[in-house]
Amino acid sequence: MADNSAIEWTDATWNPVTGCTKITRGCDNCYAARFAERWRGVPGHPYEQGFDLHLWPARLDQPERWRKRRMIFVNSMSDLFHKDVPREFIDKVFDRMETVNRHTYQVLTKRSSLMRDYLKRRYGEGMAPKHIWCGVSVEDSAAAGRIRHLQDAPAAVRFLSAEPLLGPVGEIDLEGISWVIAGGESGPGARPMHLEWVRALRDRCALEGVPFFFKQWGGARPKAGGRLLDGKEWNGFPGTLRRSSSRVPYRPRKGTVNVSAACAVSTNYWNSWDFMAHCKTSWDMKGRFAMENGSKNARDPAAAHQPSKAEFEMDVSVCATPEAQAWAVTGGGTERRKLEDEELRLDNM
Numbered sequence: 001m002a003d004n005s006a007i008e009w010t011d012a013t014w015n016p017v018t019g020c021t022k023i024t025r026g027c028d029n030c031y032a033a034r035f036a037e038r039w040r041g042v043p044g045h046p047y048e049q050g051f052d053l054h055l056w057p058a059r060l061d062q063p064e065r066w067r068k069r070r071m072i073f074v075n076s077m078s079d080l081f082h083k084d085v086p087r088e089f090i091d092k093v094f095d096r097m098e099t100v101n102r103h104t105y106q107v108l109t110k111r112s113s114l115m116r117d118y119l120k121r122r123y124g125e126g127m128a129p130k131h132i133w134c135g136v137s138v139e140d141s142a143a144a145g146r147i148r149h150l151q152d153a154p155a156a157v158r159f160l161s162a163e164p165l166l167g168p169v170g171e172i173d174l175e176g177i178s179w180v181i182a183g184g185e186s187g188p189g190a191r192p193m194h195l196e197w198v199r200a201l202r203d204r205c206a207l208e209g210v211p212f213f214f215k216q217w218g219g220a221r222p223k224a225g226g227r228l229l230d231g232k233e234w235n236g237f238p239g240t241l242r243r244s245s246s247r248v249p250y251r252p253r254k255g256t257v258n259v260s261a262a263c264a265v266s267t268n269y270w271n272s273w274d275f276m277a278h279c280k281t282s283w284d285m286k287g288r289f290a291m292e293n294g295s296k297n298a299r300d301p302a303a304a305h306q307p308s309k310a311e312f313e314m315d316v317s318v319c320a321t322p323e324a325q326a327w328a329v330t331g332g333g334t335e336r337r338k339l340e341d342e343e344l345r346l347d348n349m
Ligand code: SF4
Pocket: 019, 020, 021, 022, 023, 024, 026, 027, 030, 031, 032, 033, 077, 078, 079, 110
């Protein structure tokens, strides 16, 4: 477990399970295995047993001890749905995540069918709550079947991690997917990621209104190639509002958006790709507003400033989704209520 994780899309890691076994070519250069095996046989080291599967019941209360809200990557050093993790232990992890609900948990697996089956058993007609994000890794088109398992899994927020991206993922359907991460492999023997693979994924996300996060190009070290894609960072995160699974067709509407009010209502949503993807004037403004709102995506303190009224206004027709449009049309109190209604609806699902 580690606070202040170096992984760009999370704040902290929590590993109630460590160790795993390789099941797919996406695992070939598993960083967790490489790290853990370095310590095999070192007495008293947490990875004394190398990358062998190990349960850590004493770590279950870690989220409780973190008083401040965090985004927590669950089992960065394992796979919670490994076949040898007892169901009762997975239950304890989920019990803890449900109870300590001030955090957002990111559960990522390659055992997609096992996660789907577990969630179905646990939630029945309901679904995993929206602070427990459920995701699958997809390294190429051969792994795309995991997306279908995920879409069939009852979870309020579903995400894909295309890292390491080892080939084109093909014409994937993003219905019901709230977030996509992509990145290249890093470490010794890192396999290259081609520009057209990641561009295709990003463009698919833009088309479907799904937030896109580009983590890194990879190489010998994680940061060797930087994280610019076509000259800029892609820092999309799921918005406060989940996309409806019954998709409403996108119809552009005309008007202006009061960005000031919108920004005050929800920094998360302001930062979301849904809202920002197609805003003609927005990229530099996003940095400024995010800074003022304490977002982790704002990296340049010098960019903070008080925008003028003119800067608050932009064409609503450029908002990517019906939800973004509905929310942005007037800004302020009415829209805040809409947002709260929607959150209530999600809570009651
Ligand atoms: S599933 Fe994940 S943790 Fe397990 S071996 Fe593969 S890459 Fe490593």
